[in-house]
Amino acid sequence: MAFALMQGLILLIFPVTIFRSDLPSDGDNISITGRIYRIEEGESALLIYVRTLPDKNGKKKKVICHVKSETEYEIGNLVTVTGKCRHFAPATNDGQFDSALYYRILNLDYRITDAKCFVKDDSIRFYQNALYRIRRAFSGVYKNSLPSERAGVLCSMVLGQKKDVGDEIKSLYKMSGISHILAISGLHISLIGMAIYESLKKLKLKVFVSGSISVFFLISFGIMTGNSASAIRSIVMFSLFIIADVIGRTYDMLTACGLSGVALLMTEPLYMMHSGFLLSFGAVMGIALIMPVISGFFPKPDMTEKMIYDKSKKRILKEKIRDMVFSSLKMSISVTLATLPIQLWFFYGFATYGFLLNLIVIPLAGILLVLAIFGGCLSLILTSLGKVFLFPSSVLLFLYEEAAKGAMRLPFSYPVIGRPHPVSIAVYYVLLTCFCLYNFRLSDSRNKRGNHISILLPVLGIIALCLKLRTATTCTMIDIGQGDSLVIEDKYGANILIDGGSTSVKEAGKYRLIPYLQCHGITRIDYAFLSHGDKDHYSALIEIMETQKENRIRIKNLVLTHFGKTDETYDEVKSAAQKNGINVIYIDGGAKFSLPDADIKCIYPSKKTVAEGNDQSMVLLFTCNDTKMLFTGDLTEEKEGEALEKVKFPVDILKVGHHGSRYSSSEDFINKLRPKTSLISAGVNRYGHPSPYAIKRLENAGSDIYVTLYSGQLRVVFKKDRYEVNEYLK
Numbered sequence: 001m002a003f004a005l006m007q008g009l010i011l012l013i014f015p016v017t018i019f020r021s022d023l024p025s026d027g028d029n030i031s032i033t034g035r036i037y038r039i040e041e042g043e044s045a046l047l048i049y050v051r052t053l054p055d056k057n058g059k060k061k062k063v064i065c066h067v068k069s070e071t072e073y074e075i076g077n078l079v080t081v082t083g084k085c086r087h088f089a090p091a092t093n094d095g096q097f098d099s100a101l102y103y104r105i106l107n108l109d110y111r112i113t114d115a116k117c118f119v120k121d122d123s124i125r126f127y128q129n130a131l132y133r134i135r136r137a138f139s140g141v142y143k144n145s146l147p148s149e150r151a152g153v154l155c156s157m158v159l160g161q162k163k164d165v166g167d168e169i170k171s172l173y174k175m176s177g178i179s180h181i182l183a184i185s186g187l188h189i190s191l192i193g194m195a196i197y198e199s200l201k202k203l204k205l206k207v208f209v210s211g212s213i214s215v216f217f218l219i220s221f222g223i224m225t226g227n228s229a230s231a232i233r234s235i236v237m238f239s240l241f242i243i244a245d246v247i248g249r250t251y252d253m254l255t256a257c258g259l260s261g262v263a264l265l266m267t268e269p270l271y272m273m274h275s276g277f278l279l280s281f282g283a284v285m286g287i288a289l290i291m292p293v294i295s296g297f298f299p300k301p302d303m304t305e306k307m308i309y310d311k312s313k314k315r316i317l318k319e320k321i322r323d324m325v326f327s328s329l330k331m332s333i334s335v336t337l338a339t340l341p342i343q344l345w346f347f348y349g350f351a352t353y354g355f356l357l358n359l360i361v362i363p364l365a366g367i368l369l370v371l372a373i374f375g376g377c378l379s380l381i382l383t384s385l386g387k388v389f390l391f392p393s394s395v396l397l398f399l400y401e402e403a404a405k406g407a408m409r410l411p412f413s414y415p416v417i418g419r420p421h422p423v424s425i426a427v428y429y430v431l432l433t434c435f436c437l438y439n440f441r442l443s444d445s446r447n448k449r450g451n452h453i454s455i456l457l458p459v460l461g462i463i464a465l466c467l468k469l470r471t472a473t474t475c476t477m478i479d480i481g482q483g484d485s486l487v488i489e490d491k492y493g494a495n496i497l498i499d500g501g502s503t504s505v506k507e508a509g510k511y512r513l514i515p516y517l518q519c520h521g522i523t524r525i526d527y528a529f530l531s532h533g534d535k536d537h538y539s540a541l542i543e544i545m546e547t548q549k550e551n552r553i554r555i556k557n558l559v560l561t562h563f564g565k566t567d568e569t570y571d572e573v574k575s576a577a578q579k580n581g582i583n584v585i586y587i588d589g590g591a592k593f594s595l596p597d598a599d600i601k602c603i604y605p606s607k608k609t610v611a612e613g614n615d616q617s618m619v620l621l622f623t624c625n626d627t628k629m630l631f632t633g634d635l636t637e638e639k640e641g642e643a644l645e646k647v648k649f650p651v652d653i654l655k656v657g658h659h660g661s662r663y664s665s666s667e668d669f670i671n672k673l674r675p676k677t678s679l680i681s682a683g684v685n686r687y688g689h690p691s692p693y694a695i696k697r698l699e700n701a702g703s704d705i706y707v708t709l710y711s712g713q714l715r716v717v718f719k720k721d722r723y724e725v726n727e728y729l730k
Helices: 002-013 099-105 126-145 148-159 167-176 186-202 207-225 229-247 253-267 269-273 275-295 303-309 313-347 354-381 383-408 422-441 448-453 456-466 508-519 539-546 568-579 637-644 667-673 692-700
Strands: 029-041 046-052 062-067 078-086 110-121 473-477 483-489 495-502 527-529 557-561 583-587 592-594 598-604 619-624 627-631 653-655 677-680 704-707 714-718 723-727
Touching (some): 029 062, 029 110, 029 126, 062 078, 126 383, 148 383, 167 383, 186 229, 186 354, 207 229, 229 275, 253 269, 269 275, 275 313, 313 354, 313 422, 313 456, 354 383, 422 456, 508 539, 539 568, 557 568, 598 637, 667 692, 677 714, 677 723, 692 704, 704 723
Parallel strands (some): 062 110, 495 527, 677 704
Antiparallel strands (some): 029 046, 029 078, 046 062, 078 110, 473 483, 473 714, 483 495, 619 627
16 A cells, blocks of 8 residues: 555656547537436536446446536436537646546546536436435535535535535635545544444444444445545445454454555556545555554553542543543644645645644544534424534534634744655655654663654654755746746745736636645745736736735735836736735836846836837846846837847847737847747637747747647746756646
């Protein structure tokens, strides 16, 4: 199992690209026929999961259909669905969520939007359909009985419906370290399974009968909630525990963990690249291998002699509570140590006080689940009676929220570290392994001091994970869709943002720019330059400003040209800056910003320049070592001549103006600049960007051309006497 986890980390570090040649073309109008095997309520449409009938090669596809209809569909219905085929989008930037890989792991091939669904055969699968109806009934009970935010948390915890959880709660739980309770985790499955099993045994049912009923219930629960990797792992391990109990054999956690891992990987090897799989199995490995070592630092007192001479029940209860707290603390520390690199790889930060907060959350989770399930069942019979049991659930969720908010008010509550280097991950696990082996071989009686000195090993490992060393200055053109955004990371720590916006990607800050910054551990933007007042250059910039507290990214200075003082197109971004305490600087041609390893000089517009719209674009010349890079915003050919007056020809790299528009990058402009490399930021658009005319002019000048639409993120690495361009999708 440890090998599988390491293999998963290797695959993440050196990812494979998923190519699918057997799918319909993206955007095609298609028609499929198949049976419904799952139904979910989406945010704006009903999500119907269809397993198609075999094609001419005997293969079946699994498709998500977004259906807006009042028709009642049942699991098992044979349906024909028509609509527009949409492929799941792959990641095109560092830090971006890879939908293509995620859904490939879940064995989903594509989705159909604007779908129309026609029932051809109304036969149903009674068992699965009954589970779907139970899930829908419980969801309705929670939503009708509790405030919307807490109802959403219960729907996520008990039913696996994450869509019902608000963004604010998701962010709070994630940053405080208790987001695991929002998923159908192994913890939930284990608590439910053991509660049922022990209850049935107390009813004097035979062990075999109690175990069989418990396992059947958990399998049904897993199917109802979507069979996540952690749920499957827990169900398999619980089943093996029951089998061991029935036949009178000793249950071995590592063996059960290994068998469940093999079972999952046999169905889908790509689970090794899935965060849920790695975190779930990593947590079990931590409990099985690290917790016994950590226990050596929490010696349990010998209660025998005390209990002979001290008959006080209060004293015994106090000792039991202390032992329970220590046990929870040991488990929390062990799981954190085992999964820390995985958390940083996927989420780029960690909750500093999460292991303490879980001392409250985990023990109460069992009570919360029992109350939620029991209250839901009673509400189906008598609404008022169910609410009596759901009210304490609401109180517990309120305590969770307040505890999380309290943790977030503490200093360094959620440091954004960034994705660790593969070498750092290897060093961390080597040091953690040495820590475990060293303490396994030492007994407390032989060398207590040695045990405590060995704590330095995991501490050094954590330092290795958090250590960020830049070996070169870089400039990255983010694939932000139809817009512009470039991030300069100076070798010695300075961070510059040039534009940040998109008109083709909704919430481009949330889904493209902020993940990139967090992935690279960037929490401070020294200067954010805004070329001009078009929304496709500042929409994501405003998102960063308005979510600085949540995303831990602080912009120190916003830099505008003199047009920003009077032109109303800048009002929205200026207002956001002032509201969030960001200093606004106005510059003109001649202004210079010195970085430790580079210089940025504004060469246009001058104080006397009169222009409107795109011709107000700030033009910047970036120099690192002997390499020159020119940023032209959306400048058109009408003002390119004025900008050229301040440029010493040639330049090495050109950020092509206006997304490669035919009305920018004129022949005279290109011939004078003679760029060796040209970078174009463009997404799917109706303007024809990049224009064939602009491309032809660049080709005639002998320039190497890179376009984010085809290459994804473009990263320029400036070395001592040269530079190189790395394409994300190549």
